[in-house]
Amino acid sequence: KQEVTQIPAALSVPEGENLVLNCSFTDSAIYNLQWFRQDPGKGLTSLLLIQSSQREQTSGRLNASLDKSSGRSTLYIAASQPGDSATYLCAAKEEYSGGGADGLTFGKGTHLIIQP
Amino acid sequence: DAGITQSPRHKVTETGTPVTLRCHQTENHRYMYWYRQDPGHGLRLIHYSYGVKDTDKGEVSDGYSVSRSKTEDFLLTLESATSSQTSVYFCAIKGAENTEAFFGQGTRLTVV
Numbered sequence: 001k002q003e004v005t006q007i008p009a010a011l012s013v014p015e016g017e018n019l020v021l022n023c024s025f026t027d028s029a030i031y032n033l034q035w036f037r038q039d040p041g042k043g044l045t046s047l048l049l050i051q052s053s054q055r056e057q058t059s060g061r062l063n064a065s066l067d068k069s070s071g072r073s074t075l076y077i078a079a080s081q082p083g084d085s086a087t088y089l090c091a092a093k094e095e096y097s098g099g100g101a102d103g104l105t106f107g108k109g110t111h112l113i114i115q116p
Numbered sequence: 117d118a119g120i121t122q123s124p125r126h127k128v129t130e131t132g133t134p135v136t137l138r139c140h141q142t143e144n145h146r147y148m149y150w151y152r153q154d155p156g157h158g159l160r161l162i163h164y165s166y167g168v169k170d171t172d173k174g175e176v177s178d179g180y181s182v183s184r185s186k187t188e189d190f191l192l193t194l195e196s197a198t199s200s201q202t203s204v205y206f207c208a209i210k211g212a213e214n215t216e217a218f219f220g221q222g223t224r225l226t227v228v
Binding site for chain 1 (some may be wrong): 208214216217222
């Protein structure tokens with residue numbers, strides 16, 4: 001059974017710093033990996049999707065990398081801002097041979113606070 | 117928000133009563149999912165659908181049933197609500213297996 005772990009569980013940094021959030025998964029047979037942010041009391045907002053054949057994806061100040069062989073993904077946030085404060089979740093989509101589309105396996109998230 | 121509406125957004129119900137949550141999408145996406153989010157457990161898959169009338173169980177399906185009679189609607193039913201089903205429920209949609217999943221705003225359900 002796939003297990004996804006996110007470290008650290010919480011992180012507080014001053015504004016302007018570059019930071020890295022980590023995500024590891026136990027089964028490297030994944031289809032893709034997706035990063036989300038969740039604001040308190042809100043739904044999940046998709047940030048980046050990395051296909052298993054890709055090494056990284058970029059969107060603005062965000063860069064996500066994927067290393068299937070080591071079972072790791074990282075989310076890099078450049079020049080952090082107070083508005084980046086949220087919980088960041090990674091989720092792995094396993095390869096599925098049954099024809100249906102089973103769901104994502106989520107980590108428990110990293111709660112990020114950017115201090116003004 | 118990628119054309120997903122969950123209703124109701126909040127609900128308080130009594131133990132033993134039936135409850136139905138609705139997920140409506142305007143994207144014509146094939147795949148729809150129901151997750152629950154609980155402290156200490158993160159998000160877990162309850163049921164999913166890969167087409168009209170095509171559904172399957174997820175990790176935590178006991179006590180839940182689903183129906184999908186139209187592409188745009190995916191219903192989650194708690195036949196007899198229990199306090200352990202107090203949670204925040206999220207609906208998600210995807211156009212294809214290898215594409216992004218988009219989530220609704222969630223339904224906060226309290227069973228008293």
